[in-house]
Amino acid sequence: MNAPFSPAPDAELLICSAKACREPARWALRWNNPRIHTEERRKNWLACDDHKEGLAEFLRIRGFLREVEPLS
Numbered sequence: 541m542n543a544p545f546s547p548a549p550d551a552e553l554l555i556c557s558a559k560a561c562r563e564p565a566r567w568a569l570r571w572n573n574p575r576i577h578t579e580e581r582r583k584n585w586l587a588c589d590d591h592k593e594g595l596a597e598f599l600r601i602r603g604f605l606r607e608v609e610p611l612s
């Protein structure tokens with residue numbers, strides 16, 4: 541059967557990484573734990589507007605936060 545619309549394969553909704561949050565993510569928090577990752581390595585957490593600061597702070601106080609980028 542032919543669907544009139546087919547979502548692009550990468551159109552999957554990105555959801556905030558905060559525990560129990562189901563909001564769409566607006567931000568990517570890129571972090572690195574120097575004890576287990578090489579310096580170039582980046583892990584990504586996704587955050588909605590409400591959780592961006594809390595998640596960033598969690599990473600920042602541990603010295604893991606590298607970049608915070610808006611998701612387009």
Ligand SMILES: [Zn+2]
Binds near residue numbers: 589
């Ligand atoms: Zn959230």
